[in-house]
Amino acid sequence: MSKRNVLKIIAFLVGLYFFLEYILPEKVGGEFDSYEVGSPVCVEKDGKKLQFYVGNYYKGRGIIGRMVKSAGKWKKDQKPCLQRSLFLKFDQYGLIEPDVAVTPEGLTLLYLGQNEKEPVLCYAVSSDDGQNFRKKGPVVISTNDVFKTFENAPNGQIPDRIKSFAADYKGSSWDVYLFTMTYRVWHAAGPDLKHLTLDAQPLVSTALLEKSPNAFDVYKEGDAPVLVYVMDREIVEFRQGGGNWTPKSWKAPAGNGTNDTVYAGGRMDTSDGTLYLGTKKMQKARPIDSPYETTLCAVSLRDKGDGEPLAPEMTVYKKVGASPRPTYLSYGTEWAGKFLTVVGSFAIFIAMINLMLFHGKKIYQSALNYNAPVGEEKLPGGGAPFRNFLKNAGYSAVFLIFLAVMIVCALKGQTDEAKGTIWKTSFDFLFNAIQAPMGSAVFSMITFYMISAAYRSFKVRSLEAGFLMAAAIVCMVGQMPIGELLASLVPESWKLLQLPWLSSKLLSVLNAAAYRAVLIGTLIGSVAISLRIWLGLDNSVYSSVD
């Protein structure tokens, strides 16, 4: 195999590696919930307590993990039980707000699919064993004659956006409660999740609390629903009576730190009592060895009778400060970042050496009189006359002297301890009195040339040039205070004559549209070139090989 083909294969594998790293962060190795955990829900099936929660590998990539309680302790599964879709758009960005119910099919898990570009949709999956779930599809809510179900709105045209929901399965019937962005609660019921019917009116039509709850749940007392709103450190239950919803609240169990915030999640009745599950966000005292935001889950035990919490049973399944383990692939990104930094540092170093060699050679050659004109008087020892040296290598000498001085002064004078020393003073002087003014001077001189060029060349010789000049003048003057001054002379209603307004419209509408078109074209070209290089179709990059 030729060197060229070996390089092509390596380039392809490296490209594939980073492509996979982008699309499959939680699939290959590592912890799927290293960034954050939240929204726990619990269920009891065949005497076994199961807890499901959302684990994030990083921000906004929620997938469902599972814990099982055995011998009094919650034990976490190493792998997630339900992952986001790679190719189906509804939950491509992750899964949030799960709820779970025991059904004749086994376990049914409902969740909200997340995709920033799509509406939030409620989906359901089922499993026989509570571990391996089959993707089932959207929960279909036939609202009524007015609101129909569409392909793009499989949940039905619910008259609001869903924020959270709670589902309950009892006596071969489903009750789904949808908490919406406007704090309303809608109820839908039906024999299965494909045939739910939404009530004509919302169950709760006004906001019961001023703030949106962190979690929302519903349980039934007989046939009457009890709405559970979980706020920061507070759980509020609402019961309906006489047409009103009456609140009853109590404090959520506090954690160890006084600044912790408890975000409770699901609620369930078990043979031991009622469980409230939650997460606790540490706001302070985050240990230094934890590079990610971590939360822990707390479980509080509530007495069945009076509704007041007993001493909370805190079950930590995510240790605060535990170093998360990145995926095998993300090791590669970290490594590549460091590698490129090292390569970049070497590039600067090599450039410096190259410059030193180039100018050093020039000085050396001048000193040996290589460039001295024929017949020119030579200095004793064979050196060139000083003026020849200056002519041929003067700039090189100045460059090397200043390079050496700046390096030494920068190395010795950059730290705080160096304040007041000759190194620091020299470095500051060289920078403030030479480098910065020279930089400004060079930049300023460009302005003079620009004025000269504009004066001589910016002529209206065609209609297009006229438009260009009009746009340039409007943009230049419109963004300056002089534009504001001129605009103040024009009545407020005559927007078209106000240069700042006109200038902002030119920039944000016409300019943005045109530039976007240029960008899209350029980027399509870049993608094509990248693909050609990645797939080994472009031989130009390997031209020096073989």
Added chain:
Amino acid sequence: MAPENKKRSLWDRIQFCDPRILYALFAVVVIGFEMIQIKMPVPNPIWVGKLYDRIESLPPDKAVLIDCDYGAGNRGECEGQFKAVIQHLFARNIKFMVVTWTTNVEGQKLGRQVLDEVAKKMNKVDGEDYVMFQAIVNAGGVTLQSLAKDIHGFVVKDINGRDLNEIPMMKNFRSIADVSLIYRVAYSWGGIPWIGFVQSVYGTPLAAGSAGIESSTAYPYLDSGQLCGLLAGAAGAAAYEKRVMEAGIVNETGIGTKTVSVQSFATLFVVVSILISNFAMFMSKWQSKRGRA
């Protein structure tokens, strides 16, 4: 080209005047208005207000990451943008980290001078209220990606040579999850790598400050929401300084306001000279047509 063989008319002489006259006039305008300092109304671009409001609503437990990449050549426009924003952050007690690059040492040096000056005036402490990292080798998007994932693993030391783990404020800021805003101030806003590798991946809001001439390329990103604010040129700096002053954070205007006043008259000079040149061209053409007739 100027007609060579016959005597040039007045309009031709105006049209093709010696550039040194233009240079001299321009220098007089700039130096004159720099000395006179006429107070002008400061523009109020919508994107400046958006950045101000964004900083007003930032949570106090998260930090702001500032990419300071301006140089001596564009100091007049960018320094005001940098200074006004850090004054606002200091006033709101929001901690921030300043990133600079080895490819532009001026950014580090000039940024540090401004930082030290503002921090001293507002009684803020290096390492507790702000930190400036050692210049980072810029290797494109992967650098930003690594920085976003693990700041401590990637940067290691601050500009004073202190280990990041020893800096008190850095104990709470470890990755992009702890950053509530990225603000890049540079001659060319050039935030496409920030958008591609950080903003679109982690959703961290990005704002920019750039020279006026370069700001036009940022508008598509403002419109799409990928940029949450923009300070364009000295006018943007002046508008932000005005807001900071109105909020009572500082009691005097900054370099942006001073620059924009002079820049305004310099711009007017450019516009007038272009119009004169064009008028001279039309008159010259008209004269030659009349002569032929």
